Amino acid sequence: MSDTDQLLVIIDPVARRLDGESVRIAKDVLSAGAETKICLPDGPEEFARLLARRGSRRPVVLGDDRALLRTVTLLHRERDPSRAPLALVPIGVPDHLRVARALGVPPGTVAAARTVLDGVARRLDLLVDDSGGVVLHRLDVPASRVLATAPPTVWDTCRSLVRTLVRPAPAPAHAVDRAHRLRVEADGVLLSDVDTPLEGLTVRALGGSAALTLAPAGAPAVHATAQVLTVTGPDFRYRADATVSGPVRRREWTVRAGAWALTLPREAGAV
Template sequence: MSDHDQLLVIVDPVARRSDGESVRIAKDVLSAGAEAKICLPDSPEEFTRALARRGSRRPVVLGDDRALLRTVALLHRERDLAAGALSLVPIGAPDALELAHALGVPRSTPAAARAVLDGAVRRLDLLVDDSDGVVLGDLQVPASPVLAAASATVWGTCRSLVRTLVRPAPTALAVRTHRLRVEADGVLLTDVDTPLESLTVRSVGGAAEVVVHPSAAPPRHMTARVLTVSGPDFRYRADGRVTGPVRRRTWTVLGEAWGLTLPRG
């Protein structure tokens, strides 16, 4: 049996607690098609130790986007991402699997497990920041206040109803702006004296697609390998997670930095 057929199957604790049946199905499919060592860590620390002791076995993660991000981040810190490929069987709530599905991982447990055995490795780009953090998908600066907006919806509706009783409702909502300096490959895209609504970034084809959204001008598009954002304290949203506040952060694109096993074709 080849090294390719020797798997280290790491079952994320959250997946085991939330959907034990899908975990069982995935384990059965993988064990039937390869020599699979099953690890059941109970904490992030045990997860890290299991991955570090993988030897020549190919790591397969049973879990959600957070488990995938943790695995990529750990291998990046070990400087071992380029040595092989990862596989993921997505198990979790739908909103915790958006990144996995966007990367091409099948939605059904049996299909994803079969792709681990019969699929092909696709090399993917990686955004790495100056604190050694990684971004697999989308980056937004500053972070949109999703949670705050959701929690304020009910109160906002109530206030709107009250206001309409005493005066006409406003025709539009004010857009929040930010004062940030944005540089792409050393080129200044916007500075702190220009109000900015947001900045979106995605790595494609070995470069970052950068879109700057000024508050009073059309969006600006640019591709770059290095992006630096600085200014007053800001937060950013990467792969659905909010980080910060920070005053300066630089991201660099690493082309084809990691491999993910996906269905052929």
């Protein structure tokens, strides 16, 4: 990192609420090693404005996977996400930091902050869909019902208890038919059609291509690579990293090789 490097440190509101101590430690480490501008946005709109006005400062996000995904999405919409490498100090609950870990960001606050200062920018691929959404690490089609359901509130729990008292409980999640009727095409080649029940499709952008794994119901998995993936069928939801979207009837994803840069430890291998 050069002596003239300047950082725009954007602290996600969720990180401030969940772990103020880790936020303080990260700020101290970053401020001791570089000229920093600390920003405390109150919500997504202000977050976007601060990022757009960063100028020559290198953006550093303190937050979880959702904050990282939001940042890369905004950079992609600028049509020049490679202008400056992005850095992340992961702060949040472990289940919301899986993408950061998978991409190679150190899990500890101090180690991650030092990586911001001493690491190197590594080019990573993106999956970009036809609505402008991006996938950093993993795409699941369709999203499972468990992942797509928000945690219950106290009121929801009370209503569930009342329903349980007046009628039989629903079948457990593992007993629900998980097969789906979807048409899957890779670079225009048909891999699965609606007449073949499909339990799921997992996709990762790696090495300039999308690596696909299809799980037909009652049949061996099917593996393929492609530049463009198209999924159509009855209303379905999908999980892009930490975000569940849909329902939609058609979605197309395209690989953008080396479309963004993330600061990672110097000794880390290619992701």
